Amino acid sequence: MTDPAPRLGREVIAMRVAREFGDGEVVNLGIGIPTLCSDFVPPGVQLIYQSESGLLNCGPLAGEDDGQVDLINAGGQFLSPIPGMAFFDSAEAFAMIRGGHIDVTVLGALQVSATGDLANWFLPARGVGNVGGAMDLAVGAKRVIVAMEHNPRTGEPKIVPECTYPLTGRGCVGLIVTDIAVIEVLPDGGGLRLIEHAPGWDATSIQAVTEAALTVSDDLTEMTLA
Amino acid sequence: MPIDKTVNSFDEAVSDISDGSVVMIGGFGGAGGMPHLLMLALRDLGVRNLTIIGNTAGIAAPTGFGWPDGVEPIDHAVLIENGQIAKVIASFPVSGSVSRPNAFEKAFRAGEIELELVPQGTLAERMRAAGAGIPAFYTPTAAGTVLAEGKETREFDGREYVLEHALYADYALVRAKTADTLGNLAYAGTSRTFNPTMAAAGRVTIVEVDEIVAPGGIDPERVDTPSIYVQRIVARPPASEGGVALP
Numbered sequence: 001m002t003d004p005a006p007r008l009g010r011e012v013i014a015m016r017v018a019r020e021f022g023d024g025e026v027v028n029l030g031i032g033i034p035t036l037c038s039d040f041v042p043p044g045v046q047l048i049y050q051s052e053s054g055l056l057n058c059g060p061l062a063g064e065d066d067g068q069v070d071l072i073n074a075g076g077q078f079l080s081p082i083p084g085m086a087f088f089d090s091a092e093a094f095a096m097i098r099g100g101h102i103d104v105t106v107l108g109a110l111q112v113s114a115t116g117d118l119a120n121w122f123l124p125a126r127g128v129g130n131v132g133g134a135m136d137l138a139v140g141a142k143r144v145i146v147a148m149e150h151n152p153r154t155g156e157p158k159i160v161p162e163c164t165y166p167l168t169g170r171g172c173v174g175l176i177v178t179d180i181a182v183i184e185v186l187p188d189g190g191g192l193r194l195i196e197h198a199p200g201w202d203a204t205s206i207q208a209v210t211e212a213a214l215t216v217s218d219d220l221t222e223m224t225l226a
Numbered sequence: 227m228p229i230d231k232t233v234n235s236f237d238e239a240v241s242d243i244s245d246g247s248v249v250m251i252g253g254f255g256g257a258g259g260m261p262h263l264l265m266l267a268l269r270d271l272g273v274r275n276l277t278i279i280g281n282t283a284g285i286a287a288p289t290g291f292g293w294p295d296g297v298e299p300i301d302h303a304v305l306i307e308n309g310q311i312a313k314v315i316a317s318f319p320v321s322g323s324v325s326r327p328n329a330f331e332k333a334f335r336a337g338e339i340e341l342e343l344v345p346q347g348t349l350a351e352r353m354r355a356a357g358a359g360i361p362a363f364y365t366p367t368a369a370g371t372v373l374a375e376g377k378e379t380r381e382f383d384g385r386e387y388v389l390e391h392a393l394y395a396d397y398a399l400v401r402a403k404t405a406d407t408l409g410n411l412a413y414a415g416t417s418r419t420f421n422p423t424m425a426a427a428g429r430v431t432i433v434e435v436d437e438i439v440a441p442g443g444i445d446p447e448r449v450d451t452p453s454i455y456v457q458r459i460v461a462r463p464p465a466s467e468g469g470v471a472l473p
Contacts, residue, residue, distance in 0.1 A: 031322070052346060053254050053416040067294060069258035069473040070415030075322075076256045076291035089418040089450075090254075090281070091354040094347025098367060122372075123324070128334055128341065130318040131373065136347035139366040170370040 005200020007150070007179040008223075015040040015225045016196075017106055017147045017177045025103035026050050028137060031075040033147045034106035050102055052133040054093050055079075056086040074133065097133065098140040105141035107134060109148045109173075111163040114192055114212040116173040116185035118146065119165035131168075138169030150178035150209060157211035159183070159192070181206045182223060183214065191215060196223040230407040231459050232438055236267035239432050239460045243397055245273050246312075250353070250398040250428055251280040251302060252421040255318060256292010257473035259417030261401040261434040262300040263462055268399070269304045275312045278302060279353075279395055281346065281420055283319035288326035294473060303329040311339055315393070317346035345373060350423055352393035357426025357455070362391045398428025402451065405435045406442070409456030410449045418450065425455040432458045 008016075014036035021027060021041060026048045029035050038060070041047055048057050052074040059080030062068070067078025096102060111119040118138055122129035138144060151158060159176065176183040182196035194203055195217045203216045233239040243249065249268070253260030284302030286293050293299045305311050306329040314330060319341055321328045333339045344352070345367045355363055364387035368374045378389040400421045402411040411433060413421060425431045438461045462472075 051416075054418050055416050068415070069256060069292060069294065070417045072254070072256050072258060072292050072416050076254075076289075078292075087413075087415055087418060089422045090346070090350035090420045091423045094350050098347055098365065126320075126324055128320055128331060129343075130320055130322070131343055131345050132318045133346040135345040135371065135373065136367045139369070140347075167371045 004202070004205045005198065008198050009179070011036055011039070012225065013147050013177055013179055016182065016223055017145055018042065019225070020145060020175065021045055021047055021104060024048075026056075026101065028052075028097070028102050028105040028141065030105065030107040030134070030137075032108045034108060035075060037106055037147070050093070050096060052090070052093050052097075054088050054090060056088070057084050058082060094133065094136050097136045100140060100142060102137070102141040104143045104145060105137045106145045106147050107137065109146045109158065110165050111158050111160055112146055112173050112176055113163045114161050115189050116171045117163050118144070118168045118173050119163040120168045122166040124165060134168045138172040143174050144172045146173050146176045148176070148178055150180045157209065160211045161213075180209070193217050194220060196221055198223055228407075231409045231456060232407055233458045233460045236263045236434070236460055237270065239458050240264060240267045240271055243268060243271060243273055246275045247273065247396045248277040248279065248394070250395040250420070250424040251278055252398070252400045252419070252424050253281065254292065254416070254419040255282040255285050257286070257294070257297070257299065258292060258415065259401050259413070259419050259421055260301060261399040262472050264399040264432060264434045264460070265300060265302070265304055269308050269310070272308070272310070274310050276305070276310050277313040277315065278305065278311055279315040279393065281316060281318055281349070283314045283316045283328065283330035285318065285321050285328050288321040288328050289323050291322065297473065300472065306330050306333055306339070313340040313342065315342040315344060315349070317344055317349050319343065343373060348390050349393070350420060352390055353420065353423040353427040356392035356394045357423065360392060362389055364388065365390055393427065395424070395428045396430065398424040398431040400425050400431055400433045402433055402435050404437050404439060404444055405433055405456070405459040406439050406444050406453075407459075408441050409433070409453035409459055410444050411435070411451035411456065412444050412448055413450050422451045425451045430457045431455055432460070435459055435461055437461060
């Protein structure tokens with residue numbers, strides 16, 4: 001079936017996710033769309049970024065020629081320094097993560113299930129994958145937000161009744177932000193609730209490209225970005 | 227006689243590593259915090275059937291991960307391409323790009339290398355446990371996933387945890403910024419990563435540094451890794467004295 005309206009861009013997904021951040025929160029951003037969220041933090045909201053590379057607090061990505069090999073994020077990108085950074089080793093970085101000290105993590109996903117199971121590290125077609133810090137973040141962060149395209153280019157559903165790809169974590173996802181919808185994962189196996197739609201989309205057209213069943217919020221609204 | 231753990235060459239520093247040794251390699255994946263010259267010396271030593279433990283299995287060449295433009299990366303790939311590695315224990319073994327496989331992925335597909343995939347936090351904690359005399363511990367990470375298959379699990383307060391065992395090594399190849407001659411170490415920025423933990427987990431810890439100073443040259447309030455964990459230190463020659471111009 002044809003889309004009723006254009007899907008939003010990666011930056012717009014990131015922009016919508018960034019509205020979830022509360023002032024003073026400690027945030028860990030995954031690689032890809034999640035990294036873009038730092039460009040759209042609302043005015044008046046100050047965040048502390050935590051990275052598996054062993055830092056708390058950092059400036060924006062470094063300019064082309066200013067990169068230092070001793071100041072990188074978890075994606076291997078060079079960062080700029082800012083006053084008030086802290087450096088530490090991997091064991092401590094993950095003590096912070098598992099220990100429940102991270103307020104929000106934003107991760108990409110290959111599949112999310114109706115109960116909030118996350119699969120984001122292993123593509124069966126490749127036969128080998130990188131788990132990195134994803135499993136630790138999935139169990140340790142207070143809140144897990146998934147930021148992803150609703151369907152891959154090939155079109156198959158990524159929001160599914162049960163994940164068929166190997167899991168990253170069970171029941172860990174709280175909110176799914178895609179290029180057509182914002183969906184809450186209700187606690188205790190309560191399923192998925194559609195709370196926002198992209199312009200030109202509605203509950204029927206979103207359900208049509210979503211394999212898992214969605215309930216629709218009484219307050220369903222168009223996605224707002226500011 | 228004053229204690230001095232300085233070794234004069236990289237070749238000498240790794241000379242007793244033997245076939246079948248288990249070797250930890252420090253760093254996150256990029257240029258920072260990685261013992262480049264110790265890896266080259268281990269390649270030149272030519273010992274085989276090694277198990278290497280690290281965050282990656284050498285991912286920099288395909289994507290430039292954490293390396294400045296225009297510098298040819300040196301990482302675990304030099305050992306893999308030389309056919310010295312039998313097994314890799316890592317959290318991020320392959321390139322971030324499916325279309326640009328690293329040396330490890332090619333060897334893995336060819337059935338030449340075994341892989342034990344470990345979540346990054348579990349990898350660090352298994353090393354920490356080894357260095358701290360803890361044989362095993364329970365972690366929530368990976369519960370209910372394929373990486374917990376075959377492992378003992380236990381419920382605490384209604385939540386499932388996985389039993390993970392300490393991870394030791396015969397040798398830890400570590401990179402620091404500065405060492406004093408006793409082996410106290412200081413790191414720079416995000417180049418700590420696995421280095422301090424590996425230093426404690428390795429039975430013999432060999433450290434590549436930019437600079438070796440006299441005792442007192444590192445403020446004792448700023449020592450990151452105390453000397454007790456360090457057996458050998460070796461300094462990188464400055465590029466101006468014929469050293470390799472590497473980050």
